[in-house]
Amino acid sequence: MQSEFVASRSADQRDSRESRNGNPQLDAVSLAIIEQLQEDGRRPYAAIGKAVGLSEAAVRQRVQKLLDQGVMQIVAVTDPLTVGFRRQAMVGIHVEGDVESVADALTAMSECEYVVMTAGSFDLMVEIVCEDDDHLLDVINKRIRAIPGVRSTESFVYLKLKKQTYMWGTR
Amino acid sequence: MQSEFVASRSADQRDSRESRNGNPQLDAVSLAIIEQLQEDGRRPYAAIGKAVGLSEAAVRQRVQKLLDQGVMQIVAVTDPLTVGFRRQAMVGIHVEGDVESVADALTAMSECEYVVMTAGSFDLMVEIVCEDDDHLLDVINKRIRAIPGVRSTESFVYLKLKKQTYMWGTR
């Protein structure tokens, strides 16, 4: 299973040249490769090579490295509604004590699709994907509020998803 | 370019059998195919076929149909930080008047990665990806607040992305 990002990576996965924040430094060619794959994740290496000015083999090696490093992943993404998850919500969380440990507990929950630590009136924001209202209620009231350190929550139930892109770096 | 979801689809793209909300109904086999591609977007059709009990050609036809229908897309997703976007934020928006038109305006902005209409104390929530603080400030104060109907906004700057998955339907 590789469809998960975790912010920190182990040392042996890092590139030799890395920037201040510990992430590998990408050159223009790698960015161009990523752009190609953001348009179509199954585009052949030869076609990408032609677009970015590299041989098929070189593109293949770069893509493999980007995947190994965790810089990028190639996956199917779906509209949750279509796949049977009828309730989604963003939940803002106020924490007392250690925010990181609360975040870890949330990360471990399969219903939490997206967990981010924020500055502002919430300490954490979490996106939740559920099958129905009962499921959502259960997750928020029983599971999230039961985590030690969670002081209060505020929920924003999704009415309509208007846009969802994956085009970072294509601007 | 196909890396964008829009919630409403034109009539001719719809499946013959569709559920109440207008989305195509997926059977267990299509879900299983999606799961396979959520683990690895480049997995060969033959391997998927073996896993779900279908021929290579049948898998290929189903995948093509899922892509055409907009149920799923196969794309590269990246860690924005690695690709040079150092500031991300979730912005909650209070709207007066037509929420949909504000949402459309936000959808048109390339910095808005994610736009969703919500119930709760915000009418809209938007995820923004920027290169730096100046860029973020410009987007929020100059661009978003300039949209007619936007009454006020509240920002939550990302400190740390803890989890980001694409595993809907894999539970």
Added chain:
DNA sequence: GCCAGAGCTGCGAAATCCGCAGTCTTCTCA
């Protein structure tokens, strides 16, 4: 100058993709 490592190219074999013809089932309608 020499070595080691990283990155690229070219190439042949193996695997995959792709289009198509044919089969089977279901559904519709006269």
Added chain:
DNA sequence: TGAGAAGACTGCGGATTTCGCAGCTCTGGC
């Protein structure tokens, strides 16, 4: 009730892509 249309699947062969590897070039360290 039967003809016919539509949808979905299989099998197959040719085209394309992927994959592994040997060899080349460039760079940095010593």
